[in-house]
Amino acid sequence: MRPNKRGELVRKALDLFYGNGFHATGMDLVAAETGVSKTSIYKHFRSKEELILAVLKLRDEDFRTWLYTRLEARADTPRGQLEALFDVLQEWFEQPGFQGCMFIKASAEYQSPDDPINLQSADHKQVLQAHFAHLAAGAGASDPDALARQLMVLKEGAIVLAALTHSSAPARDARAAAAALIEQAIG
Amino acid sequence: MRPNKRGELVRKALDLFYGNGFHATGMDLVAAETGVSKTSIYKHFRSKEELILAVLKLRDEDFRTWLYTRLEARADTPRGQLEALFDVLQEWFEQPGFQGCMFIKASAEYQSPDDPINLQSADHKQVLQAHFAHLAAGAGASDPDALARQLMVLKEGAIVLAALTHSSAPARDARAAAAALIEQAIG
DNA sequence: ATGTTTATTTACCGATCTGTTAAGTTATAT
DNA sequence: ATATAACTTAACAGATCGGTAAATAAACAT
Numbered sequence: 001m002r003p004n005k006r007g008e009l010v011r012k013a014l015d016l017f018y019g020n021g022f023h024a025t026g027m028d029l030v031a032a033e034t035g036v037s038k039t040s041i042y043k044h045f046r047s048k049e050e051l052i053l054a055v056l057k058l059r060d061e062d063f064r065t066w067l068y069t070r071l072e073a074r075a076d077t078p079r080g081q082l083e084a085l086f087d088v089l090q091e092w093f094e095q096p097g098f099q100g101c102m103f104i105k106a107s108a109e110y111q112s113p114d115d116p117i118n119l120q121s122a123d124h125k126q127v128l129q130a131h132f133a134h135l136a137a138g139a140g141a142s143d144p145d146a147l148a149r150q151l152m153v154l155k156e157g158a159i160v161l162a163a164l165t166h167s168s169a170p171a172r173d174a175r176a177a178a179a180a181l182i183e184q185a186i187g
Numbered sequence: 188m189r190p191n192k193r194g195e196l197v198r199k200a201l202d203l204f205y206g207n208g209f210h211a212t213g214m215d216l217v218a219a220e221t222g223v224s225k226t227s228i229y230k231h232f233r234s235k236e237e238l239i240l241a242v243l244k245l246r247d248e249d250f251r252t253w254l255y256t257r258l259e260a261r262a263d264t265p266r267g268q269l270e271a272l273f274d275v276l277q278e279w280f281e282q283p284g285f286q287g288c289m290f291i292k293a294s295a296e297y298q299s300p301d302d303p304i305n306l307q308s309a310d311h312k313q314v315l316q317a318h319f320a321h322l323a324a325g326a327g328a329s330d331p332d333a334l335a336r337q338l339m340v341l342k343e344g345a346i347v348l349a350a351l352t353h354s355s356a357p358a359r360d361a362r363a364a365a366a367a368l369i370e371q372a373i374g
Numbered sequence: 375a376t377g378t379t380t381a382t383t384t385a386c387c388g389a390t391c392t393g394t395t396a397a398g399t400t401a402t403a404t
Numbered sequence: 405a406t407a408t409a410a411c412t413t414a415a416c417a418g419a420t421c422g423g424t425a426a427a428t429a430a431a432c433a434t
Contacts, residue, residue: 019298021210021295021296021298023208023210023211023296023421024210024296026420026421026422027421027422027423028420028421028422036381036382037381037382037383037384038422038423038424039381039382039383039384039423039424039425040380040381040382042422042423042424043380043381047422047423048421048422048423099298100295100298103351104291104295104347104351105295105296105298107350107351108208108287108291108292108295108296109208109210109211109295109296111206111208111286111287111350113353118351121351122351122352125348125351125352146360146363149356149357149360150360150361150363150364152344152348152357152360153341153344153345153348153357153360153361153364154340154341154344154364155344156343156344156347156348157339157340157341157342157343157344157345157347158340158344160291160343160344160347161312161339161340161343163294163298164290164291164294164305164308164309164312165309165312166300169336170336170339170340173333173336173337173339173340174337174340176333176337177337177340177341177364177368180367180368180371181364181367184367210391213390213391213392214391214392214393215390215391215392223411223412224411224412224413224414225392225393225394226393226394226395226411226412226413226414227410227411227412229392229393229394230410230411234392234393235392235393
């Protein structure tokens, strides 16, 4: 398989899993939609689980790169980027294909605490929280970790409700709440 | 089927779906675990989807009854109940079988916007939000709906993160955030 | 040109999926 | 006692699940 063909496969599999769910998307469909035969898929991934893990890895990279880039485009100070978080998330919610957070959905379908899919999803959230804590520290927050955790709560809540209501309105509610919390934590 | 036998069936199906997921739980397993034959199940529910909808209806009643009861046990004023919300949620997170919000998981697996399962999940959130708005109005909030929406964002975020991290810590972060928002909205 | 690897198609495996059919059992009501 | 309904077991569809084996075609190096 050409090296970039594998990337196309994972990327297309991402769309299928994201749009239809993990259990509901069979490997036959993945093969049909990617044009890669099932035999070839299983040459590169020993199981469906391994393919899902590769998909989640790609999603983590894509999403974090996109988020960080959009935050930097909106503000060049740590505090400004924290305040811009829910404006950027609102952009995401308003994109045509928005269907919620892939990691939340993955851990909802594979909820055993020691399932690799669950662990990798938890890791994604951990990396994001560390980034927010880094920004909070740069902005001079008295307790950067606490502010980061609070922003994470708002972020996950906004994503879930935006997906459930098919509306970007929760981003505005979260934005208002975040502004108050940031003001309180930094001054 | 005896009238209470049907209730036992739905209740046991709830446990199975909640613990294993919806697609991952087959009707054969439901029949085996409930002791109700598959034929009898299909006498009362025309499809798996109808059973799931009955399960969600039961969950909505159970959860809201439990939540309202616990809130009233902790405070007898609207504002007090709003402030107690995340203490009560923390109780939930620390219960042995806690596995996140069933409605979020249901809408994650059946994400088509017009899927009855998705619509019923959205309805549950709507009813809860209306209750919070009622409390906020009783507490004298200047914009009760806005406060209710913000609390919903915190609530969903706390639930998702508690499930993902297998910890009740997000309840404390959400509690602190909620206290600031309530103080700001009511004074 | 020839041998070797690499990828593809096609068909298949056993298990499980939702849902049904047919025949037998149990309980209830008259 | 007997008719009727409720419920059971058991087997069966037809489709799909994740995953493989064998045969074929294309790319490659020598």
